[in-house]
Amino acid sequence: MKTPFICPRCGNKDPDYIGIKNGKPYCRRCIAFHGEMAPPVSPKEKTVKLCLSYSLSEEQKALSDRIVFNFKRGVNTLVYAVCGSGKTEISYGIIGYAMSRGMTVGFALPRRDVVIELYDRIKSAFPGNKVIAVYGSHNDDLTGDCIVLTTHQLYRYPKYFDLLVLDEIDAFPFKGSDVLVGFFRTSLRGNCVMMSATPSKQVVEEFRKPGHEILTLRTRFHKNPIPVPQSKIAIGPLKYVFLIRRLLRYRKEGKQCFVFVPTVAMSRNVYGVVKYFVKGGDYVSSKREGRARIIADFKNGKLTYLVTTAVLERGITVANLQVIVFGSDNRIYDEAALIQIAGRVGRKAAAPDGDVVFLANQESEGMKRAIKEIRYCNTFL
Ligand SMILES: [Zn+2]
The missing domain is CATH 3.40.50.300 (P-loop containing nucleotide triphosphate hydrolases)
Known part of the structure; x- marks a missing residue:
């Protein structure tokens, strides 16, 4: 009896997918994959x-x-x-x-x-x-x-x-x-x-x-879903209008908020505008002196919002935190970065919910994919 043919490329041994050419068996299952092979x-x-x-x-x-x-x-x-x-x-x-x-x-x-x-x-x-x-x-x-x-x-x-x-x-x-x-x-x-x-x-x-x-x-040790981000499309200065309104609302509700921005300059500039309308905030970046004290003040509840660059993307856990990504269509915010940021919210078992808002001129691929991926992951909890 003949030994059955096993495709050396894809491991197929199903006779339905094995053909014979010039008296020799070949695999039909992986035939579409052809091209240069890697040199040794x-x-x-x-x-x-x-x-x-x-x-x-x-x-x-x-x-x-x-x-x-x-x-x-x-x-x-x-x-x-x-x-x-x-x-x-x-x-x-x-x-x-x-x-x-x-x-x-x-x-x-x-x-x-x-x-x-x-x-x-x-x-x-x-x-x-x-x-x-x-x-x-x-x-x-x-x-x-x-x-x-x-x-x-x-x-x-x-x-x-x-x-x-x-x-x-x-x-x-x-x-x-x-x-x-x-x-x-x-x-x-x-x-x-x-x-x-x-x-x-x-x-x-x-x-x-x-x-x-x-x-x-299991960085997310409690089994709650990651909050699904909401996209908010607002052009130019309208982004500030949305941001200020939202921060005023959080302040009234006693909720703390991180406002992520793409660059060091923007952390200063965005805070420079918002501070005239919403009290109790500050800004941090890798360039900001006294950063540790500002973060400590935020953790102690002395501040209600922080405008921040990626320095706070990882590692900081605050209960009942809300997050707004200002300019989330910026190219530095790829899918992975946005998922990481969304993961800042709802980390305490006592307060597993929270808002994650992507505030942008238009919905980027990164934003779409991050939202899709988080939805997908949540279906398995
Ligand atoms: Zn094959």
Whole structure:
């Protein structure tokens, strides 16, 4: 009896998808994927320096270390991280480690726009290394210290990656695609780190087997949904009208508010206007002297609102906080940044609700995607 044909690219063994050409079997399931293959690379140790403008939380640090520990002992890790908990950052440790050892490193995601965004983030986190992005129309260079790619492009890398990080495993089109899952399996020769806010039962079961470990990142430790941001479109000076009215209302209701602005100059300017209409505020940025005291005053309830740059995007927890992102269509506010900001609200179990308002001239892609992603994550709580 003939041994059944298994496709070396996607792992398909379903005879319905196997054809015969010139007496030889071929796979019909992955035939649409064809193009240049990645050239072989020889391992070479590299200098790696991680540059982050912020520090990881204790929890992120512990998980990051655990992933490295698992990798060293040949264990695959599933990171089960809720939306807005900063799961990308915890993969930097293992990426840095594997690159420094001269291993082949890939970071695969199903969606092209997320690949492009993540590529920017990883490139600025590791400025001294060659980080490349590979997706549909962008595949001239297939080699780098860290390759950020769509799952569709994995077929170019058979038995290639010593470390493969896979994010959004439950997102379309990866989920439910045997071809893409097959590509993933055949391109991995070492160990993987999978990340998801919503892992399927099947994935969880797989990671309960020996040689696997599930880690949970729960920055949002109470099980309440993240408040879904509201978009408020207001052109030019009308943004100030909205902002002032809203801050007056919060003040009356005894609610504190962060007003995020895109630049240091704007933190000063926006506060410079608003302070004539709404008392009890201040502004902070990386350039503002006495910042620590101002933040302490806010925490103690002496101030009702703070106009702030990204310095307060992470790490500060205030009960019953409202958030307004002034100019949320600015290009610095991508999906990840907006989700992170929305995650500032409702962090105390006692006051899980709060407003998140995106105040902009028009609704940007980042705003749309952030709102969509938060809605999606909330459906799983
Ligand atoms: Zn195939």
